[in-house]
Amino acid sequence: MSKAVDMSVTLAGVTLRSPVIAASGTFGYGVEFEDIIAMEKIGGFVTKGLSREPMAGNQAPRIIETAAGMINAIGLQNMGVRAFVNEKMPHLQRMAGAVVIANVFGFTMEDCVEVIRVLNDAPGIAMYELNASCPNTSHGGMVFGTDPELLGDLVEATKKVATRPLMVKLSPNVTSIAAMARVAEAAGADAVSLVNTFLSLAIDVETRRPRIANVTGGLSGPAIKPIAVRMVHEVWRAVxxxxxxxxxxxxxxxxxxxxxxxxxxxxxxxxxxADPRAVEVISTGLRRWCGAHGVEAVRELTGAMAR
Ligand SMILES: Cc1cc2nc3c(=O)[nH]c(=O)nc-3n(C[C@H](O)[C@H](O)[C@H](O)COP(=O)(O)O)c2cc1C
Structure with a gap:
C-alpha cells in the first residue's frame, strides 16, 4: 500500500487537517452541514459574513444561474454577530472536528472592529476572515477593498483588536490585486484570501430588466476560475x-x-x-490525487507550477 499523504497545512499559525475549506456564504453557519459533511475530513469552514446588527439582505431575485456559474446579490443577510456567538457557537463547539473561521463584515471601520471585539470573547474560533470585498452592498464591503488607503486603515484597525489571526479577503474588482495584497500585508494581515465574486450584470431580453433585483451581482463558479488562478499567482509572487x-x-x-x-x-x-458534500468530496479527492501522483505532503504543491 502507498504511504499516507500528509494533508496538513499551516495557515497563519493555525494547522488545518486539509487545505480544503468551505467558503463564506455557501456553508451557512456550519451547523446546517453537521449531518452532511464529515468535518474532520475538511480543513474547516468560513461562516456567512457576520455584521454588528442582523441584516435582511437584498430583494429577490438574489441568485441566478449563468453559463458555468452563478450571480448572487444576497446583500449579506445574516443573524448578526451577537446571535451567532450566543446561538451557533455553543453548537459548533460540540461538533467534532469543526474548525471555525469567522467572516467579518461592516459598513464602517468601527463596525468591523466591534464585530471582532464580540468574536474575541467567544471561545472556539480559529481565525478571522475580513471581507473587504463584497460587491453587493451600497457602502462598506467593496469600497474598502478597492481603495488602497481605506484598505490599509481597515486592516490596521482590525488587526489591532483581533486576538486571532486575521486573513483579509480581497476584491478581484481592481486593476492590481497584487498591489492590494501588498497593502493588506503592510497593514498587518496574517494571510490573504481571494477571490470574492466579480461584479456582473445579466439582463432578461424579453422584459429588458436586470435578472437580479439589485441590478448587479457577484459572479462565481467555474466561469471565473482561470482569472482567479491568475490572480492567486500574482498575489503569491507579491507577498x-x-x-x-x-x-x-x-x-x-x-x-x-x-x-x-x-x-x-x-x-x-x-x-x-450543486452538491452539498462538495467540500468533503474535493478534500478526499485531493488526497487521492496526491497519492496517485507521488506527492507525500500536500504543502509541496504550493507555488510548484513548472515554468
Ligand atoms: C450565495 C453566495 C454568498 C456569498 N456570501 C459571502 C459572504 O457573506 N462573505 C464573503 O466574504 N464571501 C461571500 N461569497 C463569496 C464566496 O465566499 C467566494 O469568494 C466566491 O463565491 C468565489 O468562489 P466560488 O466560485 O467557489 O463560489 C458568497 C458567494 C455566494 C455564491
Whole structure:
C-alpha cells in the first residue's frame, strides 16, 4: 500500500487537517452541514459574513444561474454577530472536528472592529476572515477593498483588536490585486484570501430588466476560475504571507491548480450549491490525487507550477 499523504497545512499559525475549506456564504453557519459533511475530513469552514446588527439582505431575485456559474446579490443577510456567538457557537463547539473561521463584515471601520471585539470573547474560533470585498452592498464591503488607503486603515484597525489571526479577503474588482495584497500585508494581515465574486450584470431580453433585483451581482463558479488562478499567482509572487485561493473549484484538480499557483489552502463556494458534500468530496479527492501522483505532503504543491 502507498504511504499516507500528509494533508496538513499551516495557515497563519493555525494547522488545518486539509487545505480544503468551505467558503463564506455557501456553508451557512456550519451547523446546517453537521449531518452532511464529515468535518474532520475538511480543513474547516468560513461562516456567512457576520455584521454588528442582523441584516435582511437584498430583494429577490438574489441568485441566478449563468453559463458555468452563478450571480448572487444576497446583500449579506445574516443573524448578526451577537446571535451567532450566543446561538451557533455553543453548537459548533460540540461538533467534532469543526474548525471555525469567522467572516467579518461592516459598513464602517468601527463596525468591523466591534464585530471582532464580540468574536474575541467567544471561545472556539480559529481565525478571522475580513471581507473587504463584497460587491453587493451600497457602502462598506467593496469600497474598502478597492481603495488602497481605506484598505490599509481597515486592516490596521482590525488587526489591532483581533486576538486571532486575521486573513483579509480581497476584491478581484481592481486593476492590481497584487498591489492590494501588498497593502493588506503592510497593514498587518496574517494571510490573504481571494477571490470574492466579480461584479456582473445579466439582463432578461424579453422584459429588458436586470435578472437580479439589485441590478448587479457577484459572479462565481467555474466561469471565473482561470482569472482567479491568475490572480492567486500574482498575489503569491507579491507577498510573503500565505495566500488562500478560491473561485470556481468544483473538483480536486481545480484545487491542485490553485495550490500550484501559490495557494497554501483553498476555499470551495458555489460547488456546494450543486452538491452539498462538495467540500468533503474535493478534500478526499485531493488526497487521492496526491497519492496517485507521488506527492507525500500536500504543502509541496504550493507555488510548484513548472515554468
Ligand atoms: C450565495 C453566495 C454568498 C456569498 N456570501 C459571502 C459572504 O457573506 N462573505 C464573503 O466574504 N464571501 C461571500 N461569497 C463569496 C464566496 O465566499 C467566494 O469568494 C466566491 O463565491 C468565489 O468562489 P466560488 O466560485 O467557489 O463560489 C458568497 C458567494 C455566494 C455564491
Amino acid at each position: 510573503k504571507i500565505p495566500v488562500v485561493g478560491m473561485g470556481g473549484i468544483v473538483r480536486a484538480e481545480d484545487a491542485v491548480e490553485f495550490l500550484l499557483a501559490g495557494a497554501t489552502a483553498v476555499e470551495v463556494g458555489t460547488a456546494s450549491y
